[in-house]
Amino acid sequence: MRTALLRCAFPLVKTHGFTRQTLSLAALALPDSPHSEPLSEFAVSALFGPGLEARRTLINAWLDEGIEQMGGDAIQSGDMSVRDALKGRLKWNEPVLEKLPEAFAVLSTVDTPIPFPIHVTPALAHVAKVAHQACVLSGDTSVGTSWYARRASVAAVYAAAELHQLTSPTSAYQFLESLLESSASAGDVISDVGQYADYIWRSWRAIGKSKGLL
Amino acid sequence: MHRAVRRAVTSLSRRRYATNSGSDSTTHFGFKEIPASSKETLVKQVFSSVASSYDVMNDAMSLGVHRLWKDEYIARLDPGNDQVGVQTRCIDVAGGTGDIALRILDWAREKHADRDLSVDVVDINPDMLEEGRKRFRRTMYHNTPQVSFHVGNAQELPPAEFPSNTYDLYTIAFGIRNCTSIPDVLKEAHRVLKPGGTFACLEFSKVNNPLFAQVYDAYSFSVIPLLGSILASDRDSYQYLVESIRRFPSQGDFSEMIKRAGFHTGRKGWRDLWGGIACVHTGVKM
Numbered sequence: 001m002r003t004a005l006l007r008c009a010f011p012l013v014k015t016h017g018f019t020r021q022t023l024s025l026a027a028l029a030l031p032d033s034p035h036s037e038p039l040s041e042f043a044v045s046a047l048f049g050p051g052l053e054a055r056r057t058l059i060n061a062w063l064d065e066g067i068e069q070m071g072g073d074a075i076q077s078g079d080m081s082v083r084d085a086l087k088g089r090l091k092w093n094e095p096v097l098e099k100l101p102e103a104f105a106v107l108s109t110v111d112t113p114i115p116f117p118i119h120v121t122p123a124l125a126h127v128a129k130v131a132h133q134a135c136v137l138s139g140d141t142s143v144g145t146s147w148y149a150r151r152a153s154v155a156a157v158y159a160a161a162e163l164h165q166l167t168s169p170t171s172a173y174q175f176l177e178s179l180l181e182s183s184a185s186a187g188d189v190i191s192d193v194g195q196y197a198d199y200i201w202r203s204w205r206a207i208g209k210s211k212g213l214l
Numbered sequence: 215m216h217r218a219v220r221r222a223v224t225s226l227s228r229r230r231y232a233t234n235s236g237s238d239s240t241t242h243f244g245f246k247e248i249p250a251s252s253k254e255t256l257v258k259q260v261f262s263s264v265a266s267s268y269d270v271m272n273d274a275m276s277l278g279v280h281r282l283w284k285d286e287y288i289a290r291l292d293p294g295n296d297q298v299g300v301q302t303r304c305i306d307v308a309g310g311t312g313d314i315a316l317r318i319l320d321w322a323r324e325k326h327a328d329r330d331l332s333v334d335v336v337d338i339n340p341d342m343l344e345e346g347r348k349r350f351r352r353t354m355y356h357n358t359p360q361v362s363f364h365v366g367n368a369q370e371l372p373p374a375e376f377p378s379n380t381y382d383l384y385t386i387a388f389g390i391r392n393c394t395s396i397p398d399v400l401k402e403a404h405r406v407l408k409p410g411g412t413f414a415c416l417e418f419s420k421v422n423n424p425l426f427a428q429v430y431d432a433y434s435f436s437v438i439p440l441l442g443s444i445l446a447s448d449r450d451s452y453q454y455l456v457e458s459i460r461r462f463p464s465q466g467d468f469s470e471m472i473k474r475a476g477f478h479t480g481r482k483g484w485r486d487l488w489g490g491i492a493c494v495h496t497g498v499k500m
Binding site: 036039 | 382
């Protein structure tokens with residue numbers, strides 16, 4: 001029932017935001033709903049938690065739905081590029097763009113200011129999930145440290161693109177394109193540097209062996 | 215600390231709480247097994263005996279902590295509506311002495327300026343209800359439609375007096391463990407609540423930490439009955455109260471019972487207070 005209510009709440013976010021009122025009104029949108037009134041505050045608290053906890057539940061459910069929607073019509077992983085997957089995710093944001101800054105702020109707040117006044121893990125988890133899904137949909141076959149490096153790179157690109165979208169929605173997709181291109185060339189440069197460093201290390205090791213030091 | 219709606223009925227409750235033994239089923243009364251038909255009378259005797267000193271004993275036994283639990287219980291429910299003219303109907307079962315009802319009304323008034331909310335206080339024991347009436351005579355709610363007192367059985371609320379799909383909030387604090395059939399209480403709660411109405415139960419539960427549990431057991435079984443004999447001259451009644459706590463199902467089991475009655479709970483369905491000494495269970499009728 002919680003899942004059904006959350007799904008019914010998504011279309012209401014555009015008009016009511018990520019609020020407890022949205023969850024309350026979601027009961028009226030349930031199929032064959034016996035409810036003639038929105039849920040009371042204590043019902044929302046009982047189902048989703050008190051205070052901001054209910055709002056966080058709604059926001060996280062909406063973000064998770066965004067991950068699900070990234071695939072679009074892709075039948076299986078590998079049918080989509082990272083570019084298209086990230087664009088799909090940015091598209092999910094469009095109807096509720098003006099509500100998102102507050103949503104991210106709610107996720108970052110903590111109930112007690114000690115030891116830290118804000119909570120950064122939700123933001124990192126959000127971009128990490130998007131990046132992972134984008135890599136899966138693109139059929140990424142990286143292993144080992146490359147797996148992490150690839151996802152970290154995509155996460156950084158997406159985080160920057162999403163922040164840009166919040167302030168300048170019309171140029172968000174062009175910004176994403178430019179970031180992906182820079183990321184690809186940066187990846188080549190890092191790979192070249194890595195190869196060169198490996199060459200230098202082998203050379204010094206050979207010198208050390210020839211001198212009897214190793 | 216302990217509030218009860220008591221009734222022993224002749225019908226069987228769930229196997230866990232009543233056993234078949236030929237023609238007369240049995241149930242627990244603290245640690246004793248007794249005929250189910252006599253539980254109501256015995257529990258009624260307990261609470262008639264403790265009614266006049268109930269609040270004093272609660273303070274003494276819990277060192278005043280029960281007030282914090284009840285305050286948190288109400289704070290989490292946050293009853294009341296900011297919109298003028300919207301009536302929120304609450305029913306407080308096993309609410310004899312009226313302390314939960316008073317907290318609900320005060321919270322709605324102070325936090326939401328809500329003077330339309332009403333509470334129907336129900337208890338099977340007239341002595342406990344009289345204590346409640348006495349308490350309310352000292353408040354601004356006396357002789358107002360915001361509070362009313364009813365003698366009633368939590369397992370069988372008279373439909374004429376308590377119609378189906380009526381209430382927005384059903385509360386029962388430290389009372390459900392004294393009922394013969396908890397599933398029947400839950401079934402009645404589900405009946406009288408409206409769709410979207412909330413069931414909220416504050417009750418003693420299982421302490422999760424084994425070390426703390428030992429300390430708690432030692433305190434419960436030695437200090438509380440002793441206080442009962444000193445302050446209320448009634449050791450046996452308080453011995454029963456302590457034993458009945460131990461017989462109540464664990465948090466997970468009780469949450470399952472609530473779901474079986476047709477309620478929908480949150481992800482966990484309960485919130486422990488003080489390591490599980492008390493617990494708030496909630497469920498919504500959808």
